[in-house]
Amino acid sequence: MADVKKHNTPMVDELKGGSWPSFVDDIEQKGLKGKQECLDLLGQLELSYEHKETHWKHGGIVGVFGYGGGVIGRYSDVPEKFPSIAHFHTIRLNQPSSKFYNSDFLRKMCDMWDHRGSGMTNLHGSTGDIVLLGTKTDELEPIFYDCTHQLGADLGGSGSNLRTPSCCVGKARCEYSCLDTQDICNDLTQTYQDELHRPAFPYKFKFKVSGCPNDCVAAIARSDCAIIGTWKDDIRIDQAAVQAYIGGELKPNAGAHSDRDWGPFDIQKEVIDLCPTNCMWMEGKELKIDNRECTRCMHCINVMPAALRPGVETGATILVGAKAPILEGAQLATLAIPFIRMESPYDELKDFVEKVWDWWMEEGKNRERFGELIQRQSIQEFLRRTGLKPIPQMVKEPRSNPYVFWSADEVEGGWERDVKAFRARHAA
């Protein structure tokens, strides 16, 4: 223990103060207990704070046998100064749906990681994986063995493959959830293990599952295939509870605004007038909803969760093609299937997904996300490839230009014409 070397890190040490949990303090404490990697990492971070540039090298192909993803190689560009982090590879471990754990699993994982890695983690990475930060090439196979045998956990995705699917808390703890998000997420993960571990796609592909349109897992913004719970029938209303909100016995929005005086709850102003389709009104003491006009935005339900609940005929809306800006600019997901029933084993969804993959694997360019393929080849081609019918729910508005790509077989008489016959009718 005595030989651990703490570097001089005045700037980084500054981040030990303040109220928010200090990653620096956490890492330094771990370092002082004997993990030189932790102290070297803070030393290298200090160097980055001086230079205002990263000191990690680009890339490095490492992995475990038979897998094309799940491990990301990382090397320091100043290994002579910080030898214990010369190699500092990342392991992505596939998290359980919704990220519940027990202490036994967490302790086993920590013991394994202290033994074979740096003791540093991300819980969790942006995509959802348990991210174990910092190990050496020689440890990769033993780590994989320990994870699969002791933790019952497999690697997640990286590279041009299916990325680790993720989901919201769903029915485990949320009354809004219209889907069994955990089961869907787990089922897709297990069904597509090969696609997750062996890159065969043009680029990454992400599934995210949210139980309702509040979309707590941000499916609509960042997944190639967003599965978002919805309902077809009527919002369930408990009129007594509506009155309890009006009377002030229940707090609006479940108490989310408790530290500021917004005045007494006003159902007209706070619910009815904010409804984006104006489909609600009061009739005497009864709240009425024209459900056919409802777009299921969740606002009224969020404001009065004890009074209003989603309907019982539930399923998912499927949207496709979201991504962050690299390369062709950011895209939100586009509505593909307004309603699909989601019962195990989700064959209808999988049939759709596999058609999407067939098209993308055939036509997609290197590093082209699925949403970019739709942009390049058109929604119409997407519909043809997946067998979906065009419906007005797919667009915000119809096109405003008339430049339709008619095909020969759509036009009477086809495209073959006789120019001589044309000229017989029209002098040049």
Place this chain on the structure above:
Amino acid sequence: MANRITDIGPPHYEQFFPPVIKKNYGKWKSHEIVQPGVIKYTSETGDVCYAVRVGSARLITTDLIREIAEIADKYCEGYCRWTTRNNVEFHVTDEATLRALLDDLKGRKFPGGSYKFPVGGTGASVTNIVHTQGWVHCHTPAIDASGVVKAVMDDLFDYFGSHKLPAQVRIALACCLNMCGAVHCSDIAILGIHRKPPLVEDERITGVCEIPLAVAACPLGAIKPATVEVGGEQKKTVRVNQDRCMFCGNCYTMCPAMPLADGEGDGIAILVGGKISNRVSAPKFSKLVIPYIPNEPPRWPTAVKTVRRILETYAANADKYERLGEWAERIGWERFFEKCDIPFTEKSIDDYRLAYTTYHTTTQFKWSVHTDNL
């Protein structure tokens, strides 16, 4: 390789459910936030479950995870959960245990004085900042991530543990345009940007890159194959049309011999008004309002001050339930810039693909500081 097993997938989630969660799966009826950071769920069975949400740095050590496991054992029958925004949640079923847990969490601090487990992040609050790796572990970042987040969250700490805002404010940070942090739909986005074109290592490029891939990587076609003389030898390499480079860094991702990081060139852009939820208005992208703030480690004071100013201007002006982007759209973007005291520059006018869809094609605008001297 003996006994090696593969493709087993993740551990099954159900084994990690606390008993009250398992018993009431799909039976939850309603919820109430009894205090910031504590949500009480009520089931059709009559059971209740309190979820206590605490902030965490995303980058945590195994020792901190063991401490979380110890807390879970002491109060929560050994179970806990992480959220999408890197909070940790503890579940209890009675008020006495809840009070004991909250007291315990409050008393746990790091030696430097910061809370290990601050309670908050529910309702109309600033929740934990989703972020990327930054200088701590990434090879392409323009900024640090954990350090900037720590500085911003220290400054906004009070907004994490309270319900003072008009609606929730989601702040996210991505340390480069790859946006592993998906900041493109956040109320306030802190984004690392490069501002200098890539360097080209002529003597190394053919050894570490496939030149056609580097050429194809550029979304604006600014990279062309070239042959140059290095040490009397003809070498295949590339040249960058610097006027066309928009510093996205995709070439570096494909080709390590084209680095673009630069201590003076790199910094922070601030985008605002994005959201993901379908609530009231449709999901929307964050919009670029500040194109560049220099890197200022260790506490990034300009970025911190800017984020606070935007947040507090929004908080003082928006209606109840109104998200930051909804407020900006209601009052108009010219008014947003005026109220937040942000100089409007040409950099906030789009000139990339589909730029035209963002231009004003109406005489319906508002007078603001920008037109007062006309």
